[in-house]
Amino acid sequence: FLQECARRISDCLRVSDTVARLGGDEFVVLLERLSSNISEATAQAKALGEKVLAAFAEPCRLAEHEHYTTASIGVALFDESSDNVNTLLKEADMAMYQAKAAGRNAIRIFDPGMQAVVSARSALEADLRLALQENEFELFYQPQVNQHGEVIGAEALLRWQHPLRGMVAPLEFIPVAEDTGLIVPIGGWTLKAACKQLAAWAAKRETAHLSLSVNVSAKQFRHSSFVGHLLDVLEAAGIAPGRLELELTESVLIDDMEMTIAKMTQLKQRGIRFSLDDFGTGYSSLYYLKGLPLDQLKIDQSFVRDIMNDQNDATIVKTIIALGGSLGLDVIAEGVETAAQRDFLMQHGCRLFQGFFFGRPVPLDAFPY
Secondary structure, eight states, X not given: OHHHHHHHHHHHSOTTOEEEEEETTEEEEEOXXXXXXXXXXXXXXXXXXXXXXXXXXXXXXXXXXXXXOOOXXXXXXXXXXXXXXXXXXXXXXXXXXXXXXXXXXXEEEOOHHHHHHHHHHHHHXXXXXXXXXXXXXXXXXXXXXXXXXXXXXXXXXXXXXXXXXXXXXXXXXXXXXXXXXXXXHHHHHHHHHHHHHHHHHHTSTTTTTOEEEEEOOHHHHHSTTHHHHHHHHHHHHTOOGGGEEEEEOHHHHSSXXXXXXXXXXXXXXXXXXXXXXXXTSSSOHHHHHHHOOOOEEEEOHHHHTTTTTOHHHHHHHHHHHHHHHHTTOEXXXXXXXXXXXXXXXXXXXXXXXXXXXXXXOBOGGXXXX
C-alpha cells in the first residue's frame, strides 16, 4: 500500500521535484523552481497538492480488495534565508495536522499563527498538569429542580481557577485535557470531590436528600481502572451510591457497546444511576436505549432553547418526554431559561429541570442550600 502511495505521489510531481518517505505513512515532497513571488509559489504548491489529493481519491486495489484512503497535506515555504531543515519540517508538520483537524483530505499552508497556537496549547497543557498538583480545580454546582421548584440535586461542573489566567473556561481546557489524556486524572479528581461533597450533604438532615450528577468523558469511562477507582472512591466517602449519577454522552457508547453495557451494569448493581446526556444530538440514540441500563434522559439545551418558536424543536422535545416515560426513564430538561419554557415542558410531562431560570452554576457557598 505504501509503495502504491509513493507511486501516486511521484506521478504527480515534476522532474525537478523530490519525494521521500519520512517514516510510517508520512511522505515529504521537496518542490523546487517555484516562483520567487510568495503568493505565486503558494498557488503552485497548492496546485500540486490538489493533484496529489485527486490521485488518492482513486481506490487502491490490493490482492482482491479495493481500499480507499485520503491524504492530509501541510505546506511550508522557504527561501535563501531558510537554513534550518528541522524548522521547515516542523512547520510543514504543523500545517499537516491543521489539515487533519479540518477533516482530512485537505491542504493547509503554514503561517506563523500556527506556531503561536501550538505554543499556547503547549503552555496550557503544562499549566493543566501543574493545576492537578496545585489543586487549582474546583466544582461549581447548578441546581436541578422538580415540578414544584424544589432543589433535588445538582450537576457538578468543573472549573479551573488559574493564578495568572484567572477562571479558564471549560471549553478552552477540556479539549486539551481530552487530547492529552489528562482528562483521566482530572476526571478522577472530579469524582472524588463530588463524592466528598455528597458525604457532606448526607451528614445534614436538610441536605441529605440531594443527589449529584457528574459528567464522565469517553476516554475516562473506557479506562481500564475506571470502575475500580470509582468503587474505591465511593467506599472511602461512605455515601449511598444512589445519590451519584453519572452523565454519559453517546460518544462513550459508540466504540464498544458490549464493554459499555458491562461497565454500566457493574456500577448499576452497586446503586449508581446513569443519565444519557445531550439526548437527541447523536446518531443512534434509539438503538442505545434498548440495551443500556439507564435511569434518565437529558434533553439537550439546543432543543429547549427554541421550543416556544420552533415547531420542530417543540416536537422533538415532546417526543423525547413521551419516549422516556414509555421506557420508565426520568427525563430532565437542561437549558431552561424562562417560565414559558418551564411551563411548556411541564405541560407535556417533564418533571425535572435545570437551567438559568432556576440557577446558574455557582461555588458551593452560593448553592441554594
